[in-house]
Amino acid sequence: MITYVFPGQGAQKKGMGGSLFDEFHELTKQADEVLGYSIRELCLNDPEGKLNQTQFTQPALYTVNALSYLKKIIDTGQKPDFVAGHSLGEYNALFASGAFDFKTGLELVKKRGELMSRATGGGMAAVIGLTEEKIRETLLMNRLDGINVANLNAPVQIVISGTKADIEQAQTVFEKTNGVEMFVPLRTSGAFHSRYMQEAKQEFKEFLAQYHFLDMKIPVISNVQARPYTASALRENMVEQITQPVKWTESIRYLMGKGHMTFEEIGVGKVLTGLITRIQAEAEPLIVNEEERLSKPGERESAAQAGGTAKEESAKAKSSVAVLECEAQAPVEKQVHMAAVLGDTAFKQDYNLTYAYMSGAMYRGIASKEMVIRMGKAGMLGVFGTGGLSIADVEAAVTDIQKELGQGQAYGFNFLYSPSDSRKEEQLAELFIARGVKVIEASAYLSITPALVRYRAKGLRQDERGVLSATNKIIAKVSRPEVAEVFLSPAPERIVAKLLAEQLITNQEAQRLSKVPMADDLTVEADSGGHTDGGVAYALMPAMRKLRDEMMVKYRYPKRIRVGAAGGIGTLEAAAAAFIMGADYIVTGSINQCTVEAATSDTVKDMLQQINVQDTEYAPAGDMFELGAKIQVLRRGVFFPSRANKLYDLYRMHASLEDIDEKTKLQIQDKYFKRSFEQVLAEIKAYYSPQEWEQALNNPKQKMAMLFKWYFTYSSRLALQGSEESKVDYQVHCGPALGALNQELKGTALESWRNRHVDELALLLLDGAAQRLKEQLNAILSVDELRTDM
Template sequence: MKKTDYETNKLEDALKFTPEKLGCSEFKKDYNLKFAYLTGGMYKGIASKEMVVKMGKAGMMGFFGTGGLELSQIKEAIEYFQKELSPEQTYGLNFLHNMNNPEGEEKMIDLFLSYGVKNIEAAAFISITPALVKYRAKGLKRDSQGNVIGVNRIIAKVSRGEVAEVFLNSAPERILNKLLAEKKITWEEADLLKVIPMADDICVEADSAGHTDGGVAYTLMSSIIKLRDEIMEKYKYHKKVRIGAAGGIGTPAAVAASFVMGADFITTGSINQCTVEAATSNSVKNLLQKINVQDTEYAPAGDMFEIGAKVQVVKKGIFFPARANKLYELYRKHNSLDEIDEKIKDQIQEKFFKRSFEEVYEEIKSFYPLQEIEKAERNPKHKMALIFRWYFGYTTGLALNGTEECKVDYQVHCGPALGAFNQWVKGTSLENWQERHVDEIAVKLMNGAATLLNQYYKDYI
């Protein structure tokens, strides 16, 4: 039967998408957000204090990039958020897994707890750690219906199903027992932890900047949504664990596709590094605003160098990816610096490091723990790893400081989403990064996604 004009108009109104309607309403209510849109934390405070405040004031949430910062710098940022944002406006802090320093993780969590930080983005975790469980435990209680509720929310950023699974499950028994023995949680907190998942929300990170498994959003989203549904059914959690999308989001079409695939929220990353608010050098931003989708490449991750983990970085006009991969290849093939060909060693010291291995080693002695240096003295391969890892911190610093004479060695984490964004805004006021602001970009992307969805579904009415 043919629809009347009245019925068609009514259906069109019902299907009318707006930016405010996109995403999960419960997610937006829980975090007090206008839009289901987050900006992810970027290392060394590139996701800056100013970026987080901009997002909070615009009715969204940004995560401050705590990785690689001192506790005093993180403390200063928290105090800034609590001064600049009202209690109704939301902010979060990135919590980056530190596999070599569990004590450092706990100190950061203690800082969060002391300042009442309610939202953290757990990133680069492959398993649950005691620090995460401690954070989750504090503030848990039962509501009038007997359901366990908490005040400390964890959004887990994952790129693999097995990692999503550990966050969808409750806290591991062995960690509960450890924390109980150390009197860091109470018996009541341990009991409450047993009936809730470790994460309130899961952010599925497809091919992206920084640490990445190069996953494909179409397959990752569907598989992890299915996994969530299975675990929800198994444990009968009273509250739904929401699934968000990240990685590759740089255009309205990508935003729309994420929500169509079932995302409850989205998180952007690379596109925010090329904005006024990003705390990186103008030199890097000038470089970033010109890249296209094919101008990134995978390189070893400095913090997980020995295990071969990868990060995605800019390659256009940059030697860093090739040089970093060369260092990993040499580490994999040799057991000490002495085994490497003399010509190659000279090239590394003169071209890559611009100083001798001995000078690098003397420098790293000042910031590595004593046990690491003692291990290096006993194990030549470990010493080689520490010296090679120095290059990754060095190249990050060059980029952050905008050292023009060393531009070819910049390490700039970036995914192809920024290339797509650059093409989308070409010829508009946003072509120049000096006109790019994180909150305005977010609104334009959400508006554009809503428009696309309205156009698409109108054809099917």
């Protein structure tokens, strides 16, 4: 069986709806007539900034959710077995069931939004870590009887509602209550889903009296009852929903009790998908006798608690769902989870982060601007992958990212070591300095280069007390102690002198460079996708942290250099292990390539979705071919690793192309390149200056390397384009972390990459890691000791 679920307020975002308004032109026109303004313009462009105001948000979300449902029905030709919606989303469920037509539903939602937008003086907050029973008990014991439970989003993620003063008092109480992981005030103007909405409820009841409703063709699960709507109670439930709590957890448990149930979110975003995944993991199905008489709205049903309480108690810290701000007047800029306590506080403060988490760069913009923007808006740091892109492409990405992340939200750009093209580094440095890019991830470096030093110098500031700070921050990704040491040291004197002589830095900047390390933070990269030395995290992390401590003492740096962990992090256990080893933050890469936001082909994502931990292999790195550097790539279903290794072996063992036997040369041209060597040379000539070209042709070894390196560019392009006829030659950078994640997500809604979003995966890992760390602590300490410590 399948249930379609519809999100409520808080899911809205500019651009929602897309082509749906063109596909459903008549309904869009109908919506404009009902609302008195262009629904398309509001949803796609929001020119007047009204999309986050309740009276506009609710009609907009209802419209997009409804059109999305109609599109789904047209595409599949099938209707669901059940429908449900969170708060406002319940009106879409009723529309899907046939209780009313599109126009009627929009009229109802418009009125509902107008009434709720008038509410003032109230507040709401999410309490994470306690069950409903514990929350009610705490409210009772502290005489906070003016507060109502509003949204039961997950077993231990519950929203309370009341006057602003009561919510402020409750914060003081709950933050001192044992077991509370987080208390998050929500940005609302009213105490929605509480007794304080009585006036709106009464007016809405009077408004509903003029409407006649139709028979429901699909069962709708009521927010108020957590049971299917009945025709006789339809009007009553719609009215009561305004003041009664949203029983989302119980609704999902009820549907789970129906047997094998698949849930699919229809409309804007995937917040409900995350909630449902957690509920399925944390609570038992609710087996209900369908003959039972539905309780009155607002009554707690003993059956709702049966079979769930014990498991919910044991799952306290496991709640990793987003704080769903239903009926909020503004969207959530940073959804706060229990995982916000992980990692180094100063690291989060320096980069304006909620979570100590980075998504690392992936070459050719696979770590896309969409990925970086989504991470920034979620309170995390995303790094754009500049490797293999032109300066114009990088500048365009800077423009788009800065436009979207304009409120101090974090973002970074990759600064890739280019030993054969130092000019590219210099151009990147000039671009980042000119455009005010304040964070770069320096990766694949073997030594410090002038471009890095220049970027560092232009961001050094000194206050009136003489304290130095770096506004241009460098996060160095390293896997070898000798490379880490150069980033933990001040800029090399010879490079500083050279830049000074060329008047690229000032005397003042040169002096400041001698007092600070080259890197603010050091990411220790163990075995990973792409460039890797195949290091082991358990050995690398302690060694790098000890080196950091020694260098801090040696140079007497006033500010601590943070050490993060990367490589192999694809499961909650791996993330927990990284924090146990002392990581101040964690960085993921391979797992992000199999998300909606990754800028690679759907074909590649389909292939990556299927891999296990053993399905990767080492191959030569095209950009450092002559040096013998290695990258880790996808092995399953492709020939690239074996072909790339053969090309490198031929290069290593022969002085020129002419030394290779004819049979092998024909195989390379026919099977690997699918064109002649002459055709390859003609293609790549445009990428070299006349002097470089002449030099390469006159050096047989260099000419052979130039030809072989073309295959690496070609194989990457095939993968990015999703060329079906050349899948065996795909070059896809990937480590075993993705295989581990795939196994974890099997059988869940996130098994398909089409449901995976980079920020949601991050929160799954972080919240899971936090839970695992607490479980380990529980295993070590006695219950009494644990209570005392916390």
